[in-house]
Amino acid sequence: MTELSLAIYAAVRIGVIFSAVMTVVAFLPWIERKLIGRFQQRFGPYRVGPHGILQPIADSIKLVFKEDIIPNNADRVLFVLAPTLALITAVMNLAVIPFGPTFELFGISFGAVQVADVNVGILYIFGFASLGVYSLFLAGWSSGNKYSLLGGLRSSAQMFSYELSLGLSVVTVLMAVGDFKLSEIVLSQEGGFWNWWIVSPKWFVIPGLLGFFLLLVSAFAETNRLPFDLPEAETELVAGYHTEYSSMKFAMFFMAEYINMIVASSIVTTLFLGGWHAPLPYEPFVLAPGWMWFAAKVFVLLFLFIWVRATLPRFRYDQLMNFGWKFMLPLALFNIFLAACCLLLADRFAL
């Protein structure tokens, strides 16, 4: 295969994945508002289009035409850099997620539905996630506003604390698979939901369940969703780090947050829920293409994100820190120990 055709295939993959995710991102706020409305016994947006489905378009037109304000005592360069960084780090993470197996279009095979199968895929995601911390902090710091600064400080402290348990919860799966490559991790869960790492008998179920719980909670904290949305707590910090942002810069933060939700759900799906594998390896299930199963699992997790937001109240700051350092971190460390023991036992008795 020549370099040119490789480049064209890669461009097609990037185009397809990017536009698909962006479409979901456009309608996710509408889905969220509709669902939250239902949870709170309201209708949610209902005016623009049937059932308010055109609401995202109306919102984006409004945001584009708003005045773009930069406060007088803001650090201008960093103020503009922060939302850009937020969006870039979020989008970059989409590049390594395995959305599906090899797909064909008009008889031509385009390879797996994944932009780049990086050898150190999971580290790549952590790397960009850790760069993403700066966007929120810079937004808070460069605004020149004390509420924003508090929001930025909170976000950096929070992400810093929960990144540890996030990383450690992933280590269990890495130990079991023995590879950082995300496509390998998906392939290791082939053949029915009982092989998914969340309930896999290869390590006697418990480390999987614990790891899944830890990863999910850390993912909530990393994406700044309720109950961990202290950086943007509107009741105490008047929206925290994005108080001073308007127009497209605000929209970029918004998009970054929803892309991060999708990325987090995708990671949980890839690591613990079998990626693009069908739940049962039998005839009617395996006929659906892999990316559909992946999308279905991601949407279930996104629903969970919204459900939790509608259900749980916000943590207090000290509760958040205590939970992260005194509960999540020791539990994650214990889980690694447990997983190692289970894997060793399973290996010894050749299960």
Place this chain on the structure above:
Amino acid sequence: MAATLFFWLCAFLAFFFGLGVIVARNPMHSALSLVMTFVASAGLFLLLHAEFLAWILIIVYSGAVMVLMIFVISLLNLQRDEPIEFTAARRWGVAFVVVFAAALLIYLFRDASVGFTYPPKPAISAEWGSAKAIATDLFTRYLLPFELASVLLTAAVIGAVVIARKPDPNEINGMESTGEEPSNQ
């Protein structure tokens, strides 16, 4: 060709932001420049096929060390630094560094064909920079340094907590209080 371009891009960024660290008047700008220097260095590590360490560099330095640094900078509420004044001692220091840099340049360029045209080592396998290769060495041949490093980290954690801890109001003349914990922590 692409690799050469990528090297010069990363090298230029590393140098530019490295300079930014020491000339920026605002400590926050220094810290962010340093983050960018680390990202550029990670790019160089990728070019050297040390992909595991490239991402570890970003995660550990950008994700943990520099976040902590920035956190402290914003906690301390620092103002802009005074401009650098060149006292006699500092002039000598700068002169020494310049001489050192010149010596390094002369040494590296003494025979341009030696180091500038080297191909990578022939015997290096494709796995050289992978986590597996590093882990194999780390857990067999270099097990003792690895364990010592973990002991060092534990000691550093305890040390940092003890040093940065808010002084106990009940603590008098270095004597630990025996009473109950103060409630307003």
Place this chain on the structure above:
Amino acid sequence: MIGLNHYLLLSGVLFCLGVLGVILRRNVLIILMSVELMLNAANIAIAAFSRYPLFNAGTLTQEDYMTAGNGLVFVFLILTVSAAEVGVGLAVVINLYRQRSTVNIEEVNLLQG
């Protein structure tokens, strides 16, 4: 073609920048950052040395290469040590700021007789 010397050159320049930072700046935090810059320069040099053959490559055999340890382990250990150094260093800076309300090292001269 990028060779060993390109990396060494960059590493040397970054190291000099770090030294200049330590010599010229009076802010403790910036001095800490300059030290980090120097460690990073050392990391680049070590990684490059471990990727490219040494100057006396002619005297080494294929077996020497195969049995030589992986130089990247050093980089890994340097990362660990510098993380520990920053952790303790920042704790000291916070304590200093609490006691003297400054991070300028010229104003911290209690031990000077």
